Amino acid sequence: MAEISGNSAGLAPIGVFDSGVGGLTVAREIMRNLPNEHIVYFGDTARVPYGSKSRDTIIRYSQQIIRFLRTQQVKAIVIACNTASALALDEVEKEFDLPIIGVIRSGARVAAAATVNRKVGVIGTESTINSGMYDQLIHEEDPGITVYGKACPLLCPLVEEGWLKDPVTETVTRRYLDELLEAGIDSLILGCTHYPLLRSLIAGIVGDGIRLVNPAYETAKELERLLIQKNLINTGEKAPVNEPYKFYVSDAADKFKRFANSILPYDIETTRKINIEEY
Numbered sequence: 001m002a003e004i005s006g007n008s009a010g011l012a013p014i015g016v017f018d019s020g021v022g023g024l025t026v027a028r029e030i031m032r033n034l035p036n037e038h039i040v041y042f043g044d045t046a047r048v049p050y051g052s053k054s055r056d057t058i059i060r061y062s063q064q065i066i067r068f069l070r071t072q073q074v075k076a077i078v079i080a081c082n083t084a085s086a087l088a089l090d091e092v093e094k095e096f097d098l099p100i101i102g103v104i105r106s107g108a109r110v111a112a113a114a115t116v117n118r119k120v121g122v123i124g125t126e127s128t129i130n131s132g133m134y135d136q137l138i139h140e141e142d143p144g145i146t147v148y149g150k151a152c153p154l155l156c157p158l159v160e161e162g163w164l165k166d167p168v169t170e171t172v173t174r175r176y177l178d179e180l181l182e183a184g185i186d187s188l189i190l191g192c193t194h195y196p197l198l199r200s201l202i203a204g205i206v207g208d209g210i211r212l213v214n215p216a217y218e219t220a221k222e223l224e225r226l227l228i229q230k231n232l233i234n235t236g237e238k239a240p241v242n243e244p245y246k247f248y249v250s251d252a253a254d255k256f257k258r259f260a261n262s263i264l265p266y267d268i269e270t271t272r273k274i275n276i277e278e279y
């Protein structure tokens with residue numbers, strides 16, 4: 001990014017990507033926290049879920065998506081997917097010369113600061129939990145914290161079904177959380193993009209004594225700090241484009257649009273489908 005700086009650089013969009021719709025919970029927080037910023041969002045709806053795939057596959061997918069986002073002249077990239085942040089961030093940070101952040105570090109930092117009894121729970125996809133990335137980053141903050149990870153593979157489909165307050169979702173969630181509650185955690189990281197949509201249901205299960213950490217919210221704050229530090233923040237001028245937010249997917253554009261319109265604070269008009277394998 002050496003060739004652009006100051007607010008001319010600030011006018012460029014932020015690239016945000018996820019395996020599908022879940023990263024919209026991160027995009028939503030960026031829209032709230034940084035209303036001047038433009039966003040190009042990519043949801044890899046043809047290849048979702050990422051949560052059960054290998055590291056090599058997720059790295060390849062992430063490289064392709066970042067190559068696509070670069071064609072959109074993005075000034076920075078947010079990996080709005082816990083699985084891709086856990087498995088691919090290290091690799092793509094080395095490869096691409098633009099600022100890239102994931103969703104895990106900020107969630108880990110906030111949880112490490114929040115816990116009093118030093119017992120932190122993390123829920124996420126199988127790949128995120130098996131990667132041990134939350135454990136590693138929490139231990140960088142405080143090696144004395146015990147981290148209890150729990151993969152919850154049934155929760156994403158329930159969220160995508162729209163069963164956010166359904167008794168079935170409550171039973172399944174309770175069953176996943178039981179062992180974390182027995183372990184005596186006092187903080188719980190919602191370590192998957194879909195889980196902030198279950199926040200009120202989870203809060204009802206765990207009660208007031210457990211602090212819920214939403215990495216989507218924390219990432220939007222971290223992005224703001226990063227943009228200020230790199231002199232890339234949009235200082236107020238409106239970017240010279242009509243659409244502040246653009247949405248691309250690799251499949252099922254209409255389904256994506258319906259889900260997006262149910263969780264974003266405004267209705268998306270256009271979702272464009274691209275062939276991500278070309279990148």
Ligand code: DGL
Pocket residue numbers: 018019020022023048049050051052080081082083084124125128156191192193194
């Ligand atoms: N976006 C993924 C994550 O946050 C969840 C969905 C998937 O498995 O692709 O880990």
